[in-house]
Each structure stands twice: as structure tokens, then as C-alpha cells.
Amino acid sequence: MSAPGHAIDPPRRGPRDALSALLARVYALRWDVLPPLTGVAMMAMIVGALIVAPRELIEGELQRIMYIHVPSANAFYLAFFIVFVASLLLLWTRDMRWDAVARGAATVGVLFTGLTLATGAIWGKPIWGVWWTWDARLTSTLILFLIYSGYLLARSTSDVNDEQTARFSAVYAILGFLDIPIIIMSVRWWRTLHPQPIVFRGLERPAMPMEMFVVLLTGMAAILLLTLWFIVLRTEAERLAQRTESLRAAIDRREAP
Amino acid sequence: MVGDVNAALAVVLKDLRLTWRDRAGWLSAASFAAISVLIYSFAFDLATSDVRPLLPGVLWVTFLFAGVIASGQSFQRESEQGTFDALLLAPVSPSVLYFGKVVSNLIALLVMEVALLLLATILFDTMLITAELVLIVVIGTIGYVSLTTLLSTMGSRLRSRTMLLPVLALPLLVPMLIAAVRATGASLGEPSGSAPWTLLLVVFALWSAAGAALLFPSVVER
Amino acid sequence: MSESAIEIAIETTALTKRYAGLSVVRAVSIRLPQGSKTALLGANGAGKTTLLGMLTTLITPSEGEARIAGFRLADNHAAMRRRIGVLAHSPMLYEELTPLENLAFFARLYGVEDREARCEELLRLVGLWLRRHEPVAVLSRGYHQRLALARAIVHRPDVLLLDEPETGLDGEAVALLDELVLCAPGLTVLAATHRHDRIGEWAGGTVVLERGAVVEDTASRPVEPAATDEAATPEPAWSAT
Numbered sequence: 001m002s003a004p005g006h007a008i009d010p011p012r013r014g015p016r017d018a019l020s021a022l023l024a025r026v027y028a029l030r031w032d033v034l035p036p037l038t039g040v041a042m043m044a045m046i047v048g049a050l051i052v053a054p055r056e057l058i059e060g061e062l063q064r065i066m067y068i069h070v071p072s073a074n075a076f077y078l079a080f081f082i083v084f085v086a087s088l089l090l091l092w093t094r095d096m097r098w099d100a101v102a103r104g105a106a107t108v109g110v111l112f113t114g115l116t117l118a119t120g121a122i123w124g125k126p127i128w129g130v131w132w133t134w135d136a137r138l139t140s141t142l143i144l145f146l147i148y149s150g151y152l153l154a155r156s157t158s159d160v161n162d163e164q165t166a167r168f169s170a171v172y173a174i175l176g177f178l179d180i181p182i183i184i185m186s187v188r189w190w191r192t193l194h195p196q197p198i199v200f201r202g203l204e205r206p207a208m209p210m211e212m213f214v215v216l217l218t219g220m221a222a223i224l225l226l227t228l229w230f231i232v233l234r235t236e237a238e239r240l241a242q243r244t245e246s247l248r249a250a251i252d253r254r255e256a257p
Numbered sequence: 258m259v260g261d262v263n264a265a266l267a268v269v270l271k272d273l274r275l276t277w278r279d280r281a282g283w284l285s286a287a288s289f290a291a292i293s294v295l296i297y298s299f300a301f302d303l304a305t306s307d308v309r310p311l312l313p314g315v316l317w318v319t320f321l322f323a324g325v326i327a328s329g330q331s332f333q334r335e336s337e338q339g340t341f342d343a344l345l346l347a348p349v350s351p352s353v354l355y356f357g358k359v360v361s362n363l364i365a366l367l368v369m370e371v372a373l374l375l376l377a378t379i380l381f382d383t384m385l386i387t388a389e390l391v392l393i394v395v396i397g398t399i400g401y402v403s404l405t406t407l408l409s410t411m412g413s414r415l416r417s418r419t420m421l422l423p424v425l426a427l428p429l430l431v432p433m434l435i436a437a438v439r440a441t442g443a444s445l446g447e448p449s450g451s452a453p454w455t456l457l458l459v460v461f462a463l464w465s466a467a468g469a470a471l472l473f474p475s476v477v478e479r
Numbered sequence: 480m481s482e483s484a485i486e487i488a489i490e491t492t493a494l495t496k497r498y499a500g501l502s503v504v505r506a507v508s509i510r511l512p513q514g515s516k517t518a519l520l521g522a523n524g525a526g527k528t529t530l531l532g533m534l535t536t537l538i539t540p541s542e543g544e545a546r547i548a549g550f551r552l553a554d555n556h557a558a559m560r561r562r563i564g565v566l567a568h569s570p571m572l573y574e575e576l577t578p579l580e581n582l583a584f585f586a587r588l589y590g591v592e593d594r595e596a597r598c599e600e601l602l603r604l605v606g607l608w609l610r611r612h613e614p615v616a617v618l619s620r621g622y623h624q625r626l627a628l629a630r631a632i633v634h635r636p637d638v639l640l641l642d643e644p645e646t647g648l649d650g651e652a653v654a655l656l657d658e659l660v661l662c663a664p665g666l667t668v669l670a671a672t673h674r675h676d677r678i679g680e681w682a683g684g685t686v687v688l689e690r691g692a693v694v695e696d697t698a699s700r701p702v703e704p705a706a707t708d709e710a711a712t713p714e715p716a717w718s719a720t
Contacts, residue, residue, distance in 0.1 A: 267584055267588045271573070339571045343630075
């Protein structure tokens, strides 16, 4: 792999290297750890959601969608946080590997944002009769979906090794992430103008019976693991794409007169 | 420090002179804005019904679209002529250049917006040139021009940048749009809830200006 | 440590630029003394423009360091840019503004104190004073280049970085270029050029690039042996890898 874009420094031994060696060792175990762990957790979640969790009084079986809907929201927040950190690191270290991480995490984030919106719509339709209710959370989620799709769109206008486009996209991702609290706040205030009954009843924590809560936690853990696994997969795929492109460019250059 | 102020001032004056010299771009944006207001009038029948509930929305959507397009165009010329590099060679930090660009875009946009407010005042028989409303327009415009100037700088390498710029900018600007519309409505006497909309506008303006100024040097590096 | 009596105006140490893993400029090390005039030679795509780009701070190096007029490149000090003048491949002028407006703007931007006088002086020198109120767009390529030359020296820099400065210039303008820059005493000049026929008239040394690396360097001043442990003398002929 090409060396990171630092000015030449003498190698420093010490706690920083020990830490990166440890991280490297943990990372090397990912294919041994993530798939089985995720599998078990997902099974537990499915069993829990469909069988163990009690039937909700008002909404019935439909309410079980919550066990996917809520963890999906956490998943995309985690993914977008990773995009944010990776973007900052890209700007700071100028190492294109962080661009691969950012793109991988953004793809997964957009996926789970879409899933949150879809499950939200499916949950809402039978109850309200419409697919979209302008609920504050869903609306904020939709805006985030647009922002990070925009990020992927902007990034894709140039090839995977283009540093300048990578930097631009990183700046956009940073702005987007910093905008999240402001977006959520303003949309919530906007919705208070026309207060609506709460659709997603099952989300009220104090009212939730213990079994539901446990299953929900299991779901959170499962989806979180799934998210991490997807992000690792996508990041490595993006990284491979970068290396393929740079090899191709090198070959072209050699073949040019 | 003095050199910085001088440089920023130079950029602002140069941009204003260029805007005047090359009026076509801004006039198109202004015409687009005026036509939008008319189109909305027909689409929402603003002539007959009580216009006040819809007016803030109509105005701000028009401001945003025209503003995004116009500030995108203004940077395009710099990049086409290669003069952006000449700016970067100046012995000032890039943030100073950014600040100058934002101020010149702001001035041009405010002129356009005030003209639109006049047009709307006449068309809809609603007094829109009030101190409160103009202040809201100024703060809101600062909020969005900081971001659109930054994003349009980024656009130089992106293909299909004219389409992409609104797509990227508008989702980020949603909070500002919500706040600006509600604050404008409140100043016209519309019920707008108890949320401190103007405060949100100010916060957004500060946030976007600071964030964009901090990130600008990273954007111009190559 | 014995200080060399001659100041080094441009010094690079293993300056490298990579785009997507491909090295466009490869570990370039040069040491150009104050007041020297160096021709930067090489075929198209050899890396001349990129090397100059790094020295002007417009392009950030992937690796390596440089010092210009005493400032470290990595610090990207605004004050360093005050000492550098650039004549790039494209004239970088505002087409809708007049020569006077262009030059006055850049003079103000670069913090030139006697702005008006300086602009008049330079515009007269490059033969644009009589046409100072016409938009630049109507001027020929040669006059664009003359104006760009004026802009390059408006702030009285002592290091000049030029990329094929003779392009578009007629005989009279080339003489101007020589007088103002290439043969001007006290200025340090590094100019990429294809006009090999003219090098003898102004260049004190040459640096030749091939595929991003230096293959010949008759301009760099070697580091004084007493000042460092390792000999860093550039050899006259290097292998091209």
C-alpha cells in the first residue's frame, strides 16, 4: 500500500506504535469475529422480535417493526459519525485511505437511513392511512438521507483516487454532520406548530414493558454489529477500487509513448 | 491585519465592479427571481386569497434558489479565467479571500432581495419594507450565502456543478429556511408558534459563517 | 558551523508530488542561490509545472520540504508569498476589467504601498498605458502576457517563478522580459522554458527534469562540506529512475 502523505519523519517508537499495533491485530480478527457474532445477534433479535416480545395493545403485530426501525436510526447516526471522523482525518492526514472509510460508511449510512424511512412509512400507513406523516424524526431523517446521498453523488463525479474531490466531499460531510443537531431542532420546532399525535407509540421508554426493552436492546446490538460489518466490507471494497484504479493508471502510463 | 482588511476590501470592490461590468449573470438571476414570484402568484392564486400565510414561503424559496444559482455563477467565472489561483497567490490567508467573496455576494444578493421585496409589496399590497423584515432578510441571507459561497468554491472540479450546487446546498439550508419563513411570517403578524425563530436564524448565520471560514483553507489546497 | 556567504533563495529537499500513487515530481532537491537565474528544462509532462506549482504554494507537496526566501514552504506563510512573483501558464486576468483595473486590484491585494505610481510605471513599461482603459478581453495574447508580467512584479518580489514566460511575446516584449526579470540584477529566477535557443542569454544554470526527477543540475550550489556530515553535492548526471 502506498505510504501516507506525510513529510518524511523518522519512525517513532512508543505508546502510539503499540496502540496502532494493537488496533491492527484487532482489525485482523474481523472476519473471525464479526460474521458469527452478527449472525447470533441477528438470530436473537429476530426470535425476540417475533416471538418473545409481547404483542402491543393498540397497534398489534405491526408494532414489532419498531425492533428494526429504532436500531436502524442508531445505525445511521453511527455511520454518519464515522463519516465525520474519517473526513476530519482525511483533511488532517491527507491519507486517501480515510476517503475509502468515509465512502464506505456513507454508503452504509444511506442504506440504513433508507431502511429507517421505509420502516417508518410501513409502520405509519396502517395507522394513519398515509405513507408519510411529516413526523419530526422522519423528516429530519429524510433531510439527512438527502445530505449523505448528495455526498456520495458529489464524490462519484470524479474517480476514486481524486484527492481534490475527496477533500471537497469531506468538507461537505463535515458541514452536514455539524448541521444535524440544528436540523433536528428546527424540524422539531416546525412540527410543534401543528402538533400531531405520536405515531410510534412503542418508543416511549417509561411505558415499555421489560420484555420489549430487552428485545429492543438485543436489536440495537444486532443492528450495530451488522452496521460495523457492512462498513468494514464497504470500506475494503472502496479501498480495493482505489488500488485497482491506481494500478490501471500506472499501466496506462507505462504503455503511453 | 491592515493588509488583510485591504485585501478583503480589494476583493469586494473588484467583485462589485465585475458584477456591474458583467451584469448578465446577476440580471438573469434577478429576472429568474422576479418571474418565480409571478409564477407562484398564478400557481397559488395569490391575487385573490389572503396572501400573508403564503408570502414568506414564496419569498424565501425564491431568494434561496436565485441566491444559490447566482453565487454559484459568480465563482464559476473566477475558475474559468484562472484568476482564482491569482487570488490564492496573494500574501493573505485564504480565509480573508473567502470573507471578501462572501461580502460581495452578500451585497449583490441583498440588492436583489430588496428589489424583490419592493416588487412583492406592490403586487400583493402588503408592506414588506419594514425594519424588522429587512433585518430578518439580512440575517437569513448571511446564513445561506456563507454556505453557498463555500460550496460554489468547491464546485470548480465537480462535473455538472450547476445542478449539483443546489442539490448539495439546500438540504443543509433547511433549518435556515424554516426559521426565516417563520420569522418573516411572525413579523407580518402570522401565527408562528413560540419558538425563537430569529434567534435560530442568528445562530445559523454564526454557525455557517464560522464553519465555512474554518473549512475554506482545506478546500483550496491542492 | 560555517555559514555559506551566499544566501540560498530556493532550496528543496526531496520534494515529491503524487497524484493517485503516481509520482509526477520525484524527490527533487535543488539549491539555487540568491540572484541566480536558472532555466528549468524538460519535455512535456516532465513535471516542470507541478514543481513550480509547489514552489508557489498552489500545490501542496506529498513529501519533502522546501525553503523559499528563508521561509519554510510547509508553514505556508502569507509573508512568503509577498516575496514571490509568479508568471504562470495562463495569464490569470479578469477579462472584463481594464489593464489598469486589473493591475490596481492585484497591487492592492498584494499590499503595494505606492499603488497608483507603481501601476503607471509598470503599464508604461509594458506598453499598455495608452490602452489602460480598454477591457483586457480585446487585447492580444501578447498583451495579456505583458500585463501578466507586470502583475508578476508589481509587488517587487525577489524570487520569480515563471512557466514558459516567452509564450506569445514578440521580440520587443521578450526584451522587456529580459530587462525586467530574466536579466534583472538581484532577482532570483527559476523559469521553465522551451526556448533552448535563448538560455545562453540569461540563464546561469539549468535544471533538467525527466519523468519528475532531476537528471541534470548545473545550477544548484552544493552544501558546504563543513556544515553537514553527509555530502549533499548534486552530481552533474543522474540516472533516470
